Amino acid sequence: MADDLARAILGAEPTFTSDEIAAAAGLSYEETRRLWRALGFPDSAGSKAFVPADLDALQTVRAIIGTGVIDEDTVIRLTRALGSTMSRLADWQVSTIAEVLERRGSDGEPERVAWSTSGRAVAEAMGPVFERLLVYAWRRHLAASATRAEALAADEEDVLRMVMTVGFADLVAFTKLSNGLDDDGLADLVEEFESRCIDVITEGGGRPIKTLGDAVLFVAETPELATDIAFAVVAEIGGDRDLPDVRVGLGTGPVISRLGDVYGPPVNLASRLTAVARRNRVIIDRATAAGLSDRFETRAMAQRHLRGFGTVEPLTVRHRWSYNG
Structure with missing residues (x-):
């Protein structure tokens, strides 16, 4: 089942509606909806669609805004960039895995395997590994980008x-x-x-x-x-x-x-x-x-x-x- 695969990837059963997770995070419904849309997802229409990790993310965002280091609009822009990038990366990853799961039959035609079993096995095996590599690659690119910006700032140029x-x-x-x-x-x-x-x-x-x-x-x-x-x-x-x-x-x-x-x-x-x-x-x-x-x-x-x-x-x-x- 598709729901089983999603639960395996998310690591938990959805237990919060939009209203419930907003209240638990200490944010308004409009604030949580704005963040969710910026991440690239439609409204959940009152269904239980959120897991504890979503609550943790919202509480982290609330804490960041509360420090005054960056404002809400900046957080939304960063969230939109993150959502767009991760959406493309996820589609790329799934299409690559799909090629691995697609076996060729004797007649040369592709034989589809069940995502509910093989897809879950790949997700459980590769998820933690890919997650570590994702953070590693992000840090390397962040360091390179920050170095370029620092060099421009040192030359008194617009970053x-x-x-x-x-x-x-x-x-x-x-x-x-x-x-x-x-x-x-x-x-x-x-x-x-x-x-x-x-x-x-x-x-x-x-x-x-x-x-x-x-x-x-x-x-x-x-x-x-x-x-x-x-x-x-x-x-x-x-x-x-x-x-x-x-x-x-x-x-x-x-x-x-x-x-x-x-x-x-x-x-x-x-x-x-x-x-x-x-x-x-x-x-x-x-x-x-x-x-x-x-x-x-x-x-x-x-x-x-x-x-x-x-x-x-x-x-x-x-x-x-x-x-x-």
């Missing part, structure tokens, strides 16, 4: 607003290709593209921001670093005959960091530039070109109208040795 080069790597003709693949083939293609791009970006000193199925958004501290990463992505993805070709757009300028994402004109421009790039090519704007050393050579393309930016003159970029042999 949330910074000048960066944004890269947008996009698979060529993905829609047409995906129409010819079955569900498993499409999932494998997307996972291969995303994982290999993220590896290349991370190894090159950049930071992956998000994946969009057929595209990966990343940032780098300098135009030169971003350009090196872009060429590495082209070599990794475009150089593999089993994968579609790729194109990369780069834009440089001020971006704002919010909830793990980045916003600003360079983000939109990088995306728009991929639309005018040829397959397995890197296209940049003039701000990015201005930050490149003589290791690179740029060439102006014909002016194009890019939605939201008007008439723009993109530039192609190559390593200088590409011309000189």
Whole structure:
């Protein structure tokens, strides 16, 4: 039963309604509902949906707000970021486990196993392990993010607003290709593209921001670093005959960091530039070109109208040795 699996994961039987858990936590119903929605869940409509761990979480939130260190609105924003991230992570985890639980029959067709038994066994075995790894990974990323913020603050720069080069790597003709693949083939293609791009970006000193199925958004501290990463992505993805070709757009300028994402004109421009790039090519704007050393050579393309930016003159970029042999 689905309820049995949920109880096994949560570690307890739901015993509180929304009104009951709000009263037990010392919060109003509206406060608890706001937090629950921010976490990404609908109202429980009066049913017993909450376990002691939910009460502990609410009491922790109440204590934090009570210290005056952060206000309720900030707590809601952090909760929304946490809920969004954990929802995606949970879906990813379940889909991965589902592949493990799906056995292939003699006819090659998938044979579904009962989640109520096998799913519970995996949850009970892997839950504590994954929970420890989750906290470990969060601490490592928190330390890295805090270090970046500290460096910006030391330079008297805005911690949330910074000048960066944004890269947008996009698979060529993905829609047409995906129409010819079955569900498993499409999932494998997307996972291969995303994982290999993220590896290349991370190894090159950049930071992956998000994946969009057929595209990966990343940032780098300098135009030169971003350009090196872009060429590495082209070599990794475009150089593999089993994968579609790729194109990369780069834009440089001020971006704002919010909830793990980045916003600003360079983000939109990088995306728009991929639309005018040829397959397995890197296209940049003039701000990015201005930050490149003589290791690179740029060439102006014909002016194009890019939605939201008007008439723009993109530039192609190559390593200088590409011309000189």
